[in-house]
Amino acid sequence: MVTAANKPDSKELLALLSSVCDPEIPVLTLEDLGVLRNISLDNGKITVTITPTYAGCPAMEVMRSDIETTLTEAGYQQVSVQQSLSPAWTTDWMSANGRQKLRAYGIAPPATTTCGQSTGHIECPRCGSGEVKKISEFGSTACKALYQCQDCREPFDYFKCI
Template identity: 50%
Template sequence: MVTTLAAGRTRAREIAGTVVDPEMPMLTLVDLGVLRDVTESEVGVSVTITPTYSGCPAMATMRDDLVHALSDAGYAEVEVKVSLSPAWSSDWITAEGRRKLRAHGLSAPGPSPTGPVQLSLAPVRRAIDCPRCGSADVRLTSEFGPTACKALYQCNDCLEPFEHVKEI
C-alpha cells in the first residue's frame, strides 16, 4: 500500500491514466479527456470521469476497469464518480489522443461547434481528410458507425473506408 498521501495521489493518477477506452482501446481515458480527477483520502481513492455523451454504454466498463486497475494496485476502497458538468467536448481529446486516432485509421474530430447548433435532417458537412492518404475528397457513407459517436466515410482517392469521431 502507498505510504504517503502525496505519493498516493501521483501513483493513483498514473494507474488510472493507464485505463483504456473500451470502444477505442488505442486511447487511454486521459487521451480521451474523460478522466477528470483522481484524489486519495485515508479511506481510499476517488476517481471522477465524464461521459462522452449522456447514456454512453462504455461508462460502466470504464468504471469497472478503473476499479479493477486501482484495486489490483492495492487500493482497498475505490470510488468512481460521474460528473456531467461541464459536459464533455471532443475538444478535450488530447493532441496525443488525436495522433493515436489517426495512427489507427480513424479521423479525429475537428473543433466542436460553439453556440446554438442548427438542427437539420440533412447529412452533416465536415471538413475532414482521409486518415490513410490525407485526401480531402471523402464522402459520408453513414452518419452512424459502430458506435453513436462515430460516422462512416470513404475516401474517393484511395477508396478506403474509415470512421470519423464526431465533434461534440
C-alpha cells in the same frame, strides 16, 4: 510498512489511471479522451471523477469497473468512481496525442482543434486526402460516422464533434 493502501501517491494513481483505456477504442486512454476530471484522496479513500463522453454510453460502465479493478489490483482498497455530468464532455477535451493515436488507428479525429475551433475539414486517416464523402451518419458506434475517401477509396470511421 508503507503500502499503496495507506499512502496513496497521486502521481502513481495518475500513471495507473492512464493505463485504463476506452473499451471501444483501445488505443485511447482515459487521459487521451479527457474524461478523467479529478482524483481525490481522503484518508486513504480514493475518489475518481470521470465525465462520460456521451450520456448513456454503454462504454462508461466498462470504464468505471476497469478503473476500480486497476486501482484495486494495485493495492488500493477504497476506490469509488463518480460521474460528473456538468460541464458536459466535448471532443475538444481529447488531447492532441489522443487525436494522433486515433488517426494511426484508422479513425479520423474530430475536425476541431483542442481549443474547440473547427478545422472545417475531415481528412482520410490513411492517405491524408481531404476528398472524403459521408456514407452514413452512423459508423461502428453512434459517436462515429462512416466516411469514404475519394482518393484511396478506403472507408473509415470519423469521430464526430460534440
